[in-house]
Amino acid sequence: MHTGTTLTQFIIEEQRHIAGATGDFTALLNDVVTAIKTISNAVNKGALIGVMGALETENVQGETQKKLDVITNEMMIRSNEWAGHLAGMASEEMDAVYPIPTKYPLGKYLMVFDPLDGSSNVDINISVGTIFSILRAPVPNRAAAEADFLQPGVKQVCAGYALYGSSTMLVLTTGHGVNGFTLDRDIGEFILTHPAMKIPADTKEFAINASNQRFWEAPVQRYVAECLEGSTGPRGRDFNMRWVASMVAEVHRILTRGGIFMYPRDTKDASKPGKLRLLYEANPMSFIVEQAGGVSSTGYERILDMTPENLHQRVPVILGSKNEVEVVLGYHREG
Ligand code: AHM
Ligand code: MG
Numbered sequence: 001m002h003t004g005t006t007l008t009q010f011i012i013e014e015q016r017h018i019a020g021a022t023g024d025f026t027a028l029l030n031d032v033v034t035a036i037k038t039i040s041n042a043v044n045k046g047a048l049i050g051v052m053g054a055l056e057t058e059n060v061q062g063e064t065q066k067k068l069d070v071i072t073n074e075m076m077i078r079s080n081e082w083a084g085h086l087a088g089m090a091s092e093e094m095d096a097v098y099p100i101p102t103k104y105p106l107g108k109y110l111m112v113f114d115p116l117d118g119s120s121n122v123d124i125n126i127s128v129g130t131i132f133s134i135l136r137a138p139v140p141n142r143a144a145a146e147a148d149f150l151q152p153g154v155k156q157v158c159a160g161y162a163l164y165g166s167s168t169m170l171v172l173t174t175g176h177g178v179n180g181f182t183l184d185r186d187i188g189e190f191i192l193t194h195p196a197m198k199i200p201a202d203t204k205e206f207a208i209n210a211s212n213q214r215f216w217e218a219p220v221q222r223y224v225a226e227c228l229e230g231s232t233g234p235r236g237r238d239f240n241m242r243w244v245a246s247m248v249a250e251v252h253r254i255l256t257r258g259g260i261f262m263y264p265r266d267t268k269d270a271s272k273p274g275k276l277r278l279l280y281e282a283n284p285m286s287f288i289v290e291q292a293g294g295v296s297s298t299g300y301e302r303i304l305d306m307t308p309e310n311l312h313q314r315v316p317v318i319l320g321s322k323n324e325v326e327v328v329l330g331y332h333r334e335g
Pocket of ligand 1: 118
């Protein structure tokens with residue numbers, strides 16, 4: 001018999017502290033959790049159920065879709081469309097807003113998600129994740145339009161990610177700190193295992209895709225060069241480096257033991273000011289990171305303050321341990 005707090009118990013107890021809460025949000029989160037358990041199962045079974053490999057299609061961003069990108073997108077939709085809590089959904093894998101089918105009632109929330117982040121890792125059995133963000137619909141019970149989703153990240157009601165790693169974890173914030181839950185497969189429940197997660201303010205670990213180095217701007221060039229100089233350079237200490245190529249895994253490492261993650265602005269493609277997407281990657285992760293005491297910025301501005309211009313907008317991301325991110329932001333200010 002388990003003795004820990006289940007996620008359902010945790011959310012219901014949180015809901016009791018919110019005056020006027022109707023239980024809608026708790027029910028919505030329950031549906032998200034069902035999708036995540038289903039995705040976890042598919043990712044875990046992998047080749048046994050024929051879900052590995054790529055399709056011949058591309059998503060709206062011109063990226064080749066993996067079979068699992070499409071399957072997991074479908075799983076998120078099917079779990080969340082029917083219960084009457086949402087007025088619309090948007091995802092990395094869909095060009096436009098997904099309207100709630102007319103046979104279902106509409107609700108007061110919007111959800112944006114990346115159903116399988118880091119999916120280039122899926123065929124090689126390295127961690128991937130699901131990222132989601134819940135917003136309030138500006139007009140409840142009305143089919144949402146794209147403009148309804150273009151809210152700054154500070155307005156998120158909830159953000160979370162699932163990490164399909166050596167264990168499956170769900171990490172969540174509703175604006176009162178960050179809590180981590182581990183899936184107990186024997187009982188099918190997420191159990192609170194990482195209460196009140198906090199990112200250490202200092203770190204000696206950085207994460208960046210160094211193959212893009214020639215495209216970086218001067219402040220990032222300077223910061224990374226100084227990390228590489230280690231104890232013989234101006235930082236006076238040796239650094240370690242990691243790059244999983246799964247943002248969920250990188251953010252989870254940072255939440256666990258500190259670190260800095262950068263997918264900065266670069267000159268590789270003038271039409272893309274960064275690689276990661278604001279609405280369903282950068283915003284939810286920034287909300288979680290800030291709630292855990294970290295900092296998240298483009299280098300020039302706080303990500304959560306940005307007003308999105310479109311669903312699939314890309315942004316530079318620099319996030320993690322407070323003091324370390326501040327060093328990089330200082331270099332941006334110096335130009
Ligand atoms: P995806 O949503 O298509 O998987 O792309 C996002 C991922 C992040 O998880 C990760 O940080 C980054 O792309 C890795 O990029 P790269 O291939 O340049 O290493
Ligand atoms: Mg992604």
